[in-house]
Amino acid sequence: MTQHIFCIIGKKKAGKTTFLEKLVPELQKLGLTVGAVKHDAHTFEMDVKGKDSWRLKQAGAETVVVSSPERVAMIQSVDRERSLEELAETLLADKDVVLAEGYFNSDQPKIEVFRQEAHDHPLCGRNNQQSKKLIAMVSNQSVAVDVPKFGLDDASEVAVHIARKYYGWVYSGMWATHD
Incomplete structure (x- = not known):
């Protein structure tokens, strides 16, 4: 199955993460494997100060991997920010769907989450929906876009x-791929 990447976009406090929390299990119910990428425009620390992995990183290790029977985590110094496509190809290659929170300027299809309580207008409208590759709008308000709209x-x-749109699936009592 071909991997597809979708960017979940929206302004701050629009509800992107909340919507992703709902979307991931729904895609999994359809039998798709799902990976997620969270974009952070700032430097971030994932490790806890004083823990062994933090200490090894502070000692100069360029890559630190923490492994347990249930999880693997990697902290790696990089010389540049990796593109969404590079991350999907190298770290999430085994997933059918990669959901990325953010990446408004990427060339991947986008689903915007918009709540009028948070902002006056969405990031995408009829003037830029095609250039931004908007494929759906998720909102509690009526929004002037020519893509499917969802609550x-x-x-x-x-x-x-x-x-349906990206995997050609059809529903006739139960989901089946359309080959």
């Missing part, structure tokens, strides 16, 4: 939209 609680419908 904030319609994650299952968004998952179906993705399965």
Whole structure:
């Protein structure tokens, strides 16, 4: 199955993470494997000061991997920010769907989450929806865009939209891929 990347975009406090929390299990219910990437425009620390992995990184290790029976985490120094496509190809190659929070300027298809309580207008409208590759709008308000519109609680419908549009899936009592 071909991997597809979708960027979940929206302004700060629009509800992107909340929507992603709903969308991930809905895609999994359809049998798709899902990976996620969170974009952070700032430097961040994932490790806890004083823990062994933090100490090894502070000692100069360029890459530190923490492994347990249930998880693997990697902290790696990089000379440049990796593109979304590079991250998907190298770290998430085994996933059918990669959901990226952010990456407004990437060339990947986008789903915008918009709540009018948080902002006056969405990032995408009719003037830029094609150039930004907007494929859906998730909102509690009517938004002037020419793409499918979904409510904030319609994650299952968004998952179906993705399965139909990007995987050619059809529904006739049960989901099946269309080959």
